[in-house]
Amino acid sequence: MPIPGLPANAVGSRVVEYGSPWQRSPPPHASSLLESATDGTLIRTEDEEVAPSESGRRRKKFKRLVRGFRRVFDPTSSKRLTQSSIHDPIHKPALRRQVKPEEWRAYGYWARPYIRGVGVVRNSSPRPVAHESELDPDDIFGDLWGRHGSPHPERWVPLSRHPFLPPRPDAFVLPDPASPTPTPRELQLNPYLEHQLLGMPSIVFDISMEPTAITFSATENLIPLMPGDLAQPATFPLVTRIVISAVADDTAHPWPWPITIYNSSGVKVEDVFDCIYENFRQFLTRDEYDRLSEKKRYLVQRVLQARCKPLSDSPYAPEYTDEGVRRHDYMLDRTLFRGLEPHPHEDDTWIMFVGSH
Incomplete structure (x- = not known):
């Protein structure tokens, strides 16, 4: 049963059952596929042409x-x-098909299948392997349990294929090094990374906290993203490199801490979140701090003091100490990730939007 509040591309709790062939996600109906020109012009669907x-x-x-x-x-x-x-x-204008939510979800099923009794295994691999072939079911599933019934997901052979397992979606092919890299305006972003102009984003990602803390925003209870959600492609088609060169509404020009995200097999959602977090947890250098205005330094110091305040007044409580100002302190209270958009003045980079909780 679907969990209320989960976005349409969320993996959820669907599991692989040994002995039961995998049922694909419902394919999008051909007449309802929207196609978009590279300049964002929407092309009418077949249904709209037939019944205007x-x-x-x-x-x-x-x-x-x-x-x-x-x-x-x-x-x-x-x-x-x-x-x-x-x-x-x-x-x-060149047309490209818009990937549907069930296609992002299908990639997550394939990349990180959830096997009952074992948990999540890594089916995708960062590099090609020699054993991408049909394997015996006993060889695939039998090795996941130890002598005394303990689970061992680390024994999984990446890129395994079997009727019991989710298939690799055909839409997401590995990037071709010989082909020109699409510009951000030619790419479709994963829904988790799309800029949310109004209201809460579909996920809650505080860039000052590890991505393991990312949760869905509209569910009744706090539900973290599944590994299959994080393993979804960041873009369609897949690209090996994403550069975030600016933060919206920030006065720094140029942005002093650009973020380069690289994955030879195609950048995934997890790569984007990890690199953003790692970027903003870095310390400001003394020169960077001295270049801030007097007012900005005052506000940053207040954020730092609040973050480093002991959690308890007890003399036996270990006081949390830090070595200095981090980049997310510089952001003050604007640490809620609100998505990406193509940079308006640079053809090959993205701009990140942030907001307050």
């Missing part, structure tokens, strides 16, 4: 009427139109 709305029919009728009046009062208009259509090239 009443307002759409009125607009078409009005346009035909206007064209008829033009031909009556300006006989040369049709000639000009014909000539212009011959001499002016038609630039059709």
Whole structure:
């Protein structure tokens, strides 16, 4: 049963049962697939073409009427139109299919299958392996338990294939080093990374806390992201490199701590979260701190003092101490990740949005 509040691409609690063939996620209906031009122009679906709305029919009728009046009062208009259509090239925008939520979810099922009695195993691998082949079910599942019934998910052979296991989604092919890398505007972001303009994002990711603390925002109870959620691709199509070169609304120009995320088999959601966290937990150098305005230094010091305050007044309580100002202290209270967008002035980088809790 689906958990209320989980986004449509969330993996949830679906498990692999030994002896039961894996049932694929329902494929998206061909007539409902939206395609988008690289400039964001939406192309109507087949259903919309077959059954246009009443307002759409009125607009078409009005346009035909206007064209008829033009031909009556300006006989040369049709000639000009014909000539212009011959001499002016038609630039059709390249189309790309929009990945559906169930396709992101299917990749998570394949990359980190959840096997009852054992837990999550790593089915994807950062590098090609020689044993990507059909294996006997006993060889696949039998080695996951020890002599006394203890689980051993570390024994899993990556890239294993079997009817009991989720298949690798066809849409997400490994990046081709010989092909040009798509620009951010040509990519579709994973829903976990999309910029949320209004309201709470679908996840709660405080960039000052380890990604293991990321939870869903709309569920009744605190539910962390599953390993299969974190293993989903960051983009479609897959890319090996993502660069975050700025933080929205920050006065620093250029942004002093750009984040480069690299994965030779394609950047995953987990890679993005890990690199963001590791970036912001670094300490400010003395020069970086001295370059801050007097007001900014005062505000940063207040954040640092609040973060390093002992959790108890008891003299026996260990006081939490730190070695200095970290980059997330510089962010003050704006440590809630709100997503990424293509950088408006740079073709190959992204801009990160943050907000307050």
